Amino acid sequence: MDTHDWSIRAKLTALVVTPVAALVALWIFTTTLTLGPALDLLASRTFLEDLGRPGGAAVLELQHERRLSAVQLAGTTSLPALAEQRRRTDSAVAELRRRIGAERLRDAGGDLLGDRLDRLAAALDALPTGRALIDRRQVDRGDANALYTGVIEMTFQAFHAIAHGPEPELTRQALAIINLGRARELLSETDALVAGAITDGRFAGGEHLRLAQTVGNERFLAETAVADLPAEDRTAYQGLLTGEEFVRLRAMQQTLLRADPSARPPVDGRAWLTSYEAVRQQLHDFEVRQGDALAERTVPVAVTILVRLAAAGVLGLLAVVASILVALRVGRTLVRRLTGVRAAALEMAEHRLPDVVARLRRGEQVDVAREAPPLEYGADEIGDVGRAFNEVRRTAVSAAVDEVTLRRGLNEVFLNLARRSQGLVHRQLALLDGMERRTEDPDELADLFRVDHLATRLRRHAEDLVILAGAVPGRGWRQPVAVLDVVRGAVSEVEAYDRVDVGELPPAGVEGRAVADVTHLLAELIENATAFSAPDTRVQIVGQQVPKGYVVEITDRGLGMSPGAVEEANRRLTDPPDFDPADSARLGLFVVARLAARHGVLVTLRAEQLGGLTAVVLVPADLITDEPPGPPVPVARPSVPVSRLGAPIRPRPARRTRERPDQTVLPFAPTRTSTVQTAPDGDGLPRRVRRRGPAARPRSQAPEAPTPRSPEEVRRQMSALQAGTARGRREGGTLHPLPPDAAEPAATDGPWAAEPPPSPAEPAAAPESPTASERDA
Incomplete structure (x- = not known):
């Protein structure tokens, strides 16, 4: 399982939930493990009521029926008392069947008890078949004795299944009571053997040996069981052993054991029956009292266990709840603090730092201490992370301030260089303007126009630097x-x-x-x-x-x-x-x-x-x-030279082929300088016109009188003027190149509409000396 991409909340939740869940599971397991024995102790009353007493009653009736069956098999006639006893036995067996078939008893016990009860039910089912064999005399006394003894043994095995409990002392006492019952059962088996032998007049084959074994086992089980009883119960049992009936019965047992197996039993049948019934009843009453006392002693023990269980459960539950609360509180605290560090980091990276940089770029003053306030997250490792992030934020803001300061300084450098370049370019344009005004050679004027065009482009590139620096150009x-x-x-x-x-x-x-x-x-x-x-x-x-x-x-x-x-x-x-x-x-x-x-x-x-x-x-x-x-x-803006910003459109040399007629070009004299006047045709474009400059004549010299012009000269000048005006009007709305055969007037130039310079392959017309009529015109 890859947990690298888990969020902090998910990791802390997994870290907290896993031990808490293990603690809860352990608490539930311990509580259940302790509650089971306590419930078993409380179920001892159920075992006594549903199995002990009905089982004991059925055993008693089966013992009586076993004795009468032995007597009937020893005699020659059927006994009416046997039939009556069988009805009492069936009644007791029916009640036992009802109790062992109920879900209450089986739910209170375990799988072992359920198996023993099933075997007991099967033995009881075989009882009618055995009775029929007895009535037909198809079995001897030994087989009949074994039939009833087997059913009784199944009952005592069921008793053993409920005797094991959580308390060793109570379990030992319960087993002692069951063994006393077994001893009483062996005494009853002895009675059946003696009754059959007395009725028959002798012991059948193997019955005397069986009698000796049964008596020995009965005494051994009694002594073993009494040893596990409490002191007062042992004293009470010893009192039974010293009683007159018990002593008389023991004496008759010794007499039967010493007698000849083939001879008639040397005891009186009535005396034997009287002593046996008295001892059996005493032993039965003693067992009932011990069972009731044991059931009463299990209740306080069960209550004590339940109290301890309740205390342990409550303490365990409190521990679980405390663990959950502590885990949730610590986890939420860690998540909140770590989330705070994360939110601060994201806020700085996505909002505060870009806002600081934007404000710095806008020229605002930024206080680093105020923009990067310290983050307090305690004195533990998370606090160390917060303090480290404080340094990172402070360094980042300082770096942003330094970067913007450097950028601002770089912009100032750009702007300074741009302003200097602008100044030089404007001075160059002003110088070129003066040179163009003084130059009369068309080839030189064309070269000056090319240089002027390059300077105009240099001016635009210088303005690019001004714009990059965030300033406004000067024009x-x-x-x-x-x-x-x-x-x-x-x-x-x-x-x-x-x-x-x-x-x-x-x-x-x-x-x-x-x-x-x-x-x-x-x-x-x-x-x-x-x-x-x-x-x-x-x-x-x-x-x-x-x-x-x-x-x-x-x-x-x-x-x-x-x-x-x-x-x-x-x-x-x-x-x-x-x-x-x-x-x-x-x-x-x-x-x-x-x-x-x-x-x-x-x-x-x-x-x-x-x-x-x-x-x-x-x-x-x-x-x-x-x-x-x-x-x-x-x-003009005061920060930039403006000698060229408002310069009007300059003329370019008239490009013409050698076949172009001379009248399409306005003649001008070397002694004239050029100036700019608004064209009278109303197209909004200035035109350069020729006039005599001050260099042509001294200031002290008076102007010469105009020389009269001939009509041909006036016509030629007016034709050239008309052609140039028409061409200028046509070119006022477009910059499309003219056809090669079209006449081309003087060009215009300016900061927003410069014409291309003349091609070197197309020299301009040579200047002509003006006449008096030209000057007047």
């Missing part, structure tokens, strides 16, 4: 920004921006406080879509306004994710876990979850049946407003 807007501009800004921060197709996006705006985070969130999802899909596939972005807000769907045609991975990712997006530095493979997913939780944005990943994955972003309605009429106005 922000006071006014709402169009959803289209937010999506463009997210696309501009992705490396493979040229694989992203922006589809239909209904007009709407995003509140300024969430523009930076939503842009960052979309950029992370778009970058995942491009990174986990083939280079020759496209990433589609569409959106629609719903009652709960604005939905943006980003769909790729990559390998996708397994259902279990999608479910786990959605669980992380819904309930973002604490940042674990060991899980660095999904930093983008963690950043998205943090940003979504900050503004209540719902992000869900959905596997597509044709392959790939769709990221559904639901921006809540409280962050959605009407589309603003103009470009966003940035707001």
Whole structure:
């Protein structure tokens, strides 16, 4: 039996119940073992009433019948007295049969008594057959004597079965009384032999020898039985032996023993019968008195045994009850204390310690002494376990405090590094902005745009560190920004921006406080879509306004994710876990979850049946407003340089083939610098225009008078301006690549909508010197 997996309560119960059950069984066994003899003693009255007295009466009648049967067999005629005696014998035998057949006597006795009673009943059944043989004179006196002696012997054997009791003294006295009865039975057998010999005039063959044996046995049994009687009973019996009738009967016995066996018995039959009846009656009365006295003496002995049994039983029962109570009390105490230790351990492991860690991560102060109070469980081994667990709890809480402190310090390091990187990136973007403004060479400007795009991506990665550290990035807007501009800004921060197709996006705006985070969130999802899909596939972005807000769907045609991975990712997006530095493979997913939780944005990943994955972003309605009429106005946070946060969209060099006509590109002079103005076409996108910078002329020099332009030059300039404006309007709603034969106006750029830089294989048009008409235009 394996008990390793048993509970403490089950083990203690087994430990307590087993000895208590053994004690109860031993108490029951001892009580039963003692109660049996006491009940036997109390049943002695039953034995006397149901077997002793009816058996003694039947023996007496059988003895009389045996004598008369011997006399009848010795004579020549039937005796009327024999028939009368047989009726008395049958009456006594019938009463004996009724008593020995009752369940009361058999239940009071044992198996031995039951066997003896069965043998007695069989002997009584053979009595009628023997009588018939006697009446037909088919048996002699010896056989008749043996018939009755056998029945009487069965009766005395039944008496022996009830004589054995729990008290040796009482048993010895009972056996002595039975032996006295046997001695009286031998005396009766002697009477039957003498009566037959007197009637016949002589002893039959072997009867004289039988007479001698019977007399000797009778005297021996009497002497042996009297020796076991109490002193006063022995004195009383000795008084019987010295009586006149007893002395006369003994003298006649001696005369018969010394007489010639073949001669006539030398005693008078009447004198013999008179002496025998007197002695028999005295012996019978003595036996009855001894039996009654013995029955009376068994009652106090039985009561004494029952009293001792009751005392022992009550004491044993009290001991059993005390053992059970002590076992239950100790067991319950042990179970309660051990259960308390277990509950404290589970409470610490499942509730208190995680709550302490969560509070520490929220920045709350934690008192180790208060969070890990000592557990008092006594001074025994369980108390030692409780004190050891106190140390374990205190160490665990201290370790949690140290771990969270270390994590907080690591976050501070992340945040410090991120802030420094942000500062450097913003300074770099500001420097690049100045360089772009001063550069007139299209190839150099294209390279600067590429570097600008890399710096924009570096800025996003620096913001990732800020988000991982639990802080808020520095970028922000006071006014709402169009959803289209937010999506463009997210696309501009992705490396493979040229694989992203922006589809239909209904007009709407995003509140300024969430523009930076939503842009960052979309950029992370778009970058995942491009990174986990083939280079020759496209990433589609569409959106629609719903009652709960604005939905943006980003769909790729990559390998996708397994259902279990999608479910786990959605669980992380819904309930973002604490940042674990060991899980660095999904930093983008963690950043998205943090940003979504900050503004209540719902992000869900959905596997597509044709392959790939769709990221559904639901921006809540409280962050959605009407589309603003103009470009966003940035707001700077004091902790981060803001020279680049609100920079307008930059132009890119016009990509054109060698066959592209020159009039599709706005000419500009090296002496001009660029600035940003709001385009008059109302699409909300700033446009870079050329003007003469202060470096082109000294401050003290007055501006030159405009040079008149020819109508051809004005027409050429206006045609180029009209073509660029039309193209800008067409590109205001999509980022789809233009056909190769389409004219491409000056590009736009900005923190939320940067255009791809020009390809090295497509050099920009060479700058042209402006004329007076161009400057006027």
